[in-house]
Amino acid sequence: MSHGRKIAVIGLGYVGLPVAVAFGKNGAPVMGFDIDMRRIEELHAGHDRTREIDSESLKAAKIDITRDPARLKAADFFIVTVPTPIDRSNQPDLTALLGASESVGRALKRGDIVVYESTVYPGATEEDCVPVLERESGLKAGRDFTVGYSPERINPGDKAHRFETIRKVVAGQDERTLDIVAAVYGSVVTAGIHRAPSIKVAEAAKVIENAQRDLNIAFMNELSSIFQLLDVDTQDVLDAAATKWNFLPFKPGLVGGHCIGVDPFYLTYRAERAGYRPEVILAGRRINDDAGKRVARETIRHLLRRGVARPSVAVLGLTFKENVPDTRNSKSLDIVRELESFGIDVKIHDPMALADDVEKEFGRTVTPLDMIRDMDAVVLAVSHSDYAQTGWPLVCACLRDGKGIVFDVRTCLDRARQPEGVELLRM
Numbered sequence: 001m002s003h004g005r006k007i008a009v010i011g012l013g014y015v016g017l018p019v020a021v022a023f024g025k026n027g028a029p030v031m032g033f034d035i036d037m038r039r040i041e042e043l044h045a046g047h048d049r050t051r052e053i054d055s056e057s058l059k060a061a062k063i064d065i066t067r068d069p070a071r072l073k074a075a076d077f078f079i080v081t082v083p084t085p086i087d088r089s090n091q092p093d094l095t096a097l098l099g100a101s102e103s104v105g106r107a108l109k110r111g112d113i114v115v116y117e118s119t120v121y122p123g124a125t126e127e128d129c130v131p132v133l134e135r136e137s138g139l140k141a142g143r144d145f146t147v148g149y150s151p152e153r154i155n156p157g158d159k160a161h162r163f164e165t166i167r168k169v170v171a172g173q174d175e176r177t178l179d180i181v182a183a184v185y186g187s188v189v190t191a192g193i194h195r196a197p198s199i200k201v202a203e204a205a206k207v208i209e210n211a212q213r214d215l216n217i218a219f220m221n222e223l224s225s226i227f228q229l230l231d232v233d234t235q236d237v238l239d240a241a242a243t244k245w246n247f248l249p250f251k252p253g254l255v256g257g258h259c260i261g262v263d264p265f266y267l268t269y270r271a272e273r274a275g276y277r278p279e280v281i282l283a284g285r286r287i288n289d290d291a292g293k294r295v296a297r298e299t300i301r302h303l304l305r306r307g308v309a310r311p312s313v314a315v316l317g318l319t320f321k322e323n324v325p326d327t328r329n330s331k332s333l334d335i336v337r338e339l340e341s342f343g344i345d346v347k348i349h350d351p352m353a354l355a356d357d358v359e360k361e362f363g364r365t366v367t368p369l370d371m372i373r374d375m376d377a378v379v380l381a382v383s384h385s386d387y388a389q390t391g392w393p394l395v396c397a398c399l400r401d402g403k404g405i406v407f408d409v410r411t412c413l414d415r416a417r418q419p420e421g422v423e424l425l426r427m
Helices: 016-024 037-044 055-060 069-074 095-107 124-137 175-186 199-229 234-241 263-273 280-289 291-305 332-341 355-362 385-390 392-398
Strands: 007-010 030-033 063-066 077-080 113-116 146-149 168-172 193-195 312-316 345-349 377-380 404-408 422-426
Touching: 007 016, 007 069, 007 095, 016 030, 016 055, 016 063, 030 069, 037 063, 069 095, 077 095, 095 113, 095 124, 113 124, 113 175, 124 146, 124 199, 146 175, 146 199, 168 175, 168 199, 175 193, 199 234, 199 263, 199 280, 199 291, 263 280, 280 291, 291 332, 291 377, 291 404, 291 422, 312 332, 312 392, 332 345, 332 355, 377 392, 385 392
Parallel strands: 007 030, 007 077, 030 063, 077 113, 113 146, 168 193, 312 345, 312 377, 377 404, 404 422
Antiparallel strands: 146 168
C-alpha cells in the first residue's frame, strides 16, 4: 500500500473485524489482535459468529490473527476498536478501552500512530487514553508518537452500508498525523474521507449521530403512547404524515444494542462533568428505556380484559435488532422480565441469537419454535426475516387454536391479512 504502514487492529468484534478484513484484502500488512481465545479460534477456522464477514471473505483476507500482545510491536499504526459500554448506573465504562491502551502502549515505538475508533465522549482520547499510552511506553505523545480518532460507523446486519462504503471521519493530533491517517483509511474507504479539525470534534460527531437517532425514536415512542390513549393507530398517522416531502421516516420501537442505546450517555456524562445538566437527551433515554416495559404492560392489560386467568406469552426475537445475533443490551429482556414479574409464563425464541449469549443475557435457554404452542399472546419483538417472511402462519401457530393477542412491535405483519380471532396490538 502507498501509505507504507504496518496496521494492527485491536479488538475483532463487530467493528474491528470488518476493518481488518478491508485492509487485509487490499494487500496491506494487517495484524488482528483480540484477548478472547474462543474468538481467535473461530476466526482461524474461518467463522465469524457476528455474521458480518462470510467465511470466504475472512479466509481470503491476509490477517495475522493473534492474542499475543508482544506481537503488536511489529506494527506502527494501531487501530483500537474495543467496546465502550455503560455500567449499571449508565456511566461510561472505559475498562476495555484503557486495557487496550495498555497493550498498545507496551508495543509503542517512536514514530508510531494510535487511532481510536471506539465511541467515547469528547476529550477521552487525549485526556484518558494518551496518559495510559505514555505511562506504558515511556514515550511522549506529540513528540515520540501521535494519536488520532476516526469514529466507527458500522451498522450490524446492514449489507449495503459497509466499512468501505461509508464516508470516514478522521482526525489527528497534528497535521502530519492527520495526513497519514487520511491516507491509510483512504486506501480502502471508497466513499471518501472527511477531515475533522480536531480529535474532540470527531469524538463529538460520533456521539451526536446516535443521540440524534435516539431522540427521533423517542419522539415516535412518545407519540405512540399518546395515540394509544386516543385510540389512534400510530402507523396510520405516520403513513399520512410521510406524504409530506420533509417528514422524517422514523418509527417507534425498542432501542437497545451497544450504540444508540449507549452513546447518548457518554455525551450526557461529559456534559455533567462540565457543569451542564442535559434535559432533552436524558428525557429521550428515559422514554426509550421504558419502551420494553410498556410493551409488556399493554400485553398484560389486554390479557386481563380477556379474563385470562393464568396467561402464557411467547416473546419472539431476543437480539437488539433484526437479522443480527447480538443480544447485548437487548430491550426484549425488559419485556420478558416485566411479564415474568406479573407471574406470567414466558417462552422465548430467536433464530439468530447464540445459545451462550442468550444464557448470559437472559439467564435461560430458548424454546424451539415448534414447541411454542397454546400461547395466549405472542410478542413479535424483533422483525427477523425468518419471522417477517412467514408472517401470520408462524405467529398463529404459537397461539391457542390460532387465536389470541399478537403485539407486533415493529409493525411487520400485514394488518389486511389479520386472521379472525386475533387481536393485533402495535406501538
